Amino acid sequence: MTDLRPILQSLAALPADSPMGLPGIFYTSAERFDWEKKTVLQKGWHCLGRQDEVPEAGDFFTVQLLEEPLIIVRGDDGVVRVLANVCRHRGMPLAEGRGNVKRFICSYHAWMYGRDGALLRATRMENKGFDASSCRLHSYNIQLWNGFIYCSLDAEAAPFSNEAETLDALLEPYKSDTFRLVHVAEEVWHTNWKCLVENFMEGYHLSVVHPQTLHDYTPTGLAKKSASGPGFTSYMANYPETAARRGKGAAGLSDAERHRSTLFARFPTHVASQAASLLVSLSIFPISAEKIRVKWTMSVYGDDLDAATIQERIQLWEEVNTEDREKLEKMQIALRSQHAQSGPLAGDDFEGTIHDFQLWLAQQDAELLD
Numbered sequence: 199m200t201d202l203r204p205i206l207q208s209l210a211a212l213p214a215d216s217p218m219g220l221p222g223i224f225y226t227s228a229e230r231f232d233w234e235k236k237t238v239l240q241k242g243w244h245c246l247g248r249q250d251e252v253p254e255a256g257d258f259f260t261v262q263l264l265e266e267p268l269i270i271v272r273g274d275d276g277v278v279r280v281l282a283n284v285c286r287h288r289g290m291p292l293a294e295g296r297g298n299v300k301r302f303i304c305s306y307h308a309w310m311y312g313r314d315g316a317l318l319r320a321t322r323m324e325n326k327g328f329d330a331s332s333c334r335l336h337s338y339n340i341q342l343w344n345g346f347i348y349c350s351l352d353a354e355a356a357p358f359s360n361e362a363e364t365l366d367a368l369l370e371p372y373k374s375d376t377f378r379l380v381h382v383a384e385e386v387w388h389t390n391w392k393c394l395v396e397n398f399m400e401g402y403h404l405s406v407v408h409p410q411t412l413h414d415y416t417p418t419g420l421a422k423k424s425a426s427g428p429g430f431t432s433y434m435a436n437y438p439e440t441a442a443r444r445g446k447g448a449a450g451l452s453d454a455e456r457h458r459s460t461l462f463a464r465f466p467t468h469v470a471s472q473a474a475s476l477l478v479s480l481s482i483f484p485i486s487a488e489k490i491r492v493k494w495t496m497s498v499y500g501d502d503l504d505a506a507t508i509q510e511r512i513q514l515w516e517e518v519n520t521e522d523r524e525k526l527e528k529m530q531i532a533l534r535s536q537h538a539q540s541g542p543l544a545g546d547d548f549e550g551t552i553h554d555f556q557l558w559l560a561q562q563d564a565e566l567l568d
Contacts, residue, residue: 202230203563209540210560217553222538225390225530231487235264238466238562241352245468245481246270248495249345250379251296252278256313259296262491263483266351268338269293269302273313280349281315282336292335302335311335344374345497346468346479358464364425365462368432369472371455373448377477377497381512384493389526390533391467391484394492395555397522398469398480399461401435402548407525411518415441416459423550424460431554432462433547435471445475445502463551465558475502478515488530494519 258271267283290306302311310319315335341348401421416435424432467482483491543549
């Protein structure tokens with residue numbers, strides 16, 4: 199196995215005005231992906247979706263995070279939980295997709311669990327060592343932030359609540375937690391998880407890759423780097439002065455805030471675009487070095503957008519995602535080449551966010567080497 203950590207550290211140590219991107223092997227190596235699974239991905243906080251995906255008691259949806267099948271469910275007490283989707287008897291999954299349940303009942307031997315994960319019934323169980331109280335479904339660490347549901351597989355993961363005050367301040371005027379969900383979709387992309395984080399978080403490609411879908415509103419030339427810090431980065435996709443307003447949004451927004459989209463990443467795998475009336479989020483679920491599952495949601499502010507406009511926005515983002523997916527899947531193949539070496543990154547406003555991500559990855563590796 200080639201140890202790529204020294205390469206990452208040397209790139210992170212370059213002068214701030216001379217940043218270089220990662221070579222292709224960082225995006226194609228199965229060994230590197232296995233290392234990331236054990237470190238940044240296992241320990242990180244991952245966005246699973248929006249709170250209003252489970253508005254009522256018993257509402258649930260399922261996801262696969264690395265090797266762990268999860269159930270996200272709202273309990274009878276109104277609390278959102280992330281439970282292991284694994285029966286404590288013989289390991290059968292308890293739920294698929296999304297829906298509403300009074301109980302989770304195993305389809306294999308009919309063990310029954312409450313919406314809080316407690317075992318309620320195990321029929322014909324006469325084992326003298328059986329103790330129902332010891333057979334609860336495992337409950338994972340969870341954080342709720344701006345209407346998003348985050349989970350870490352690491353029981354010792356430190357909360358991120360205090361690490362991103364500047365990001366909180368940047369988003370606070372938009373009132374992100376009040377946005378209501380209007381669309382959820384999932385699909386598999388044949389690309390590395392880091393490729394999508396980097397693609398979403400740079401404005402350098404906007405006018406080239408999205409000439410019909412995004413250029414008129416968010417041209418590359420108006421992209422500006424914004425707040426960054428431990429575990430996050432952001433940039434502003436500003437609209438031209440001639441662009442029409444796209445909804446009023448929250449009452450406290452400034453004219454400048456209404457006239458741009460703020461794109462942010464919470465590392466390792468969550469990226470989103472926050473505008474006055476529209477919030478689009480992509481949750482990235484790594485499957486292998488060259489495959490990811492992408493869950494994207496769209497939420498809107500109050501009644502700013504009518505039904506027809508919402509459908510237009512959904513169609514627009516479907517086209518944008520398709521354009522990005524096609525480029526990333528082509529690039530993924532080329533990244534296997536021996537000639538896919540480090541290339542220079544553009545200035546801060548265009549690819550400074552990629553440099554932030556690279557520095558964060560290097561810091562995670564460095565902490566493990568100490």
